[in-house]
Amino acid sequence: MLNSIKMWIVSIMIGAFIVNIVEMILPESKIKPYINVVLNFIFVFIVITPIIGLFSNGMSLEDRILKSIEKYNREYVDSTNKLADKTGNHSLERGYEDGLKEVLALKLDDYGYELEDIDLDGSDINNIKIKEKSSNNKDKKDIESSKSENSKQVFKDKNSQHELDLKREKLKDDLVKILDVSVETIEINK
Known part of the structure; x- marks a missing residue:
């Protein structure tokens, strides 16, 4: 647990460092605000990813979504089969x-x-x-x-x-x- 928190803090620091370096290197232009928005989204993703990992119990977000979709499909098929059995x-x-x-x-x-x-x-x-x-x-x-x-x-x-x-x-x-x-x-x- 402590190791995962340490890794999270390190990834936040590296992300913040990279965002600041890119902002300093970019010249003033019309594209700079758009690049800043993209960099901020990347930074937010770096911050949120470990939090989602804690709640997902070792499963990625995609796997959780696929699992919930599969569960819904299974329930739908079961209810359809029950209805077909009753009418049959x-x-x-x-x-x-x-x-x-x-x-x-x-x-x-x-x-x-x-x-x-x-x-x-x-x-x-x-x-x-x-x-x-x-x-x-x-x-x-x-x-x-x-x-x-x-x-x-x-x-x-x-x-x-x-x-x-x-x-x-x-x-x-x-x-x-x-x-x-x-x-x-x-x-x-x-």
Whole structure:
């Protein structure tokens, strides 16, 4: 430490000596003030350089600047990569969800149902709500039918109710096999 202070004082003395000699040697002219400004900048640089060296811990000023620029670039690249990962994951999740909904719509259409709601947690399916497709034509036919047909329909309704229950169970079994979920997550509404 003491040696570096000694070297600093010696460099200041040599710089001051050189500046004074150049000022004495130069003749009076229009260029002399400009040369004095340049010499004073050199002297200030000689005085400041060791002070900057003390704060830089053995690194030159250029190295410190390059190091800070490299650190900034690394942080920028990291933040850009994180943002790209987030947007990429979001688009993958949306693509998975849309594809799953299309597959479910095709399968449910075979059974006469439609997807009401699906609750996803990443790639896990928490809950599926399915409802029967609304068919207004069937309701209109029931209204227009006569009383005798309604009495015959009571027996058919019992059979159709049993068939409907079997159809629902088969649908649940198929969805469990396809989606690899438990039966409790599938809810079928009329």
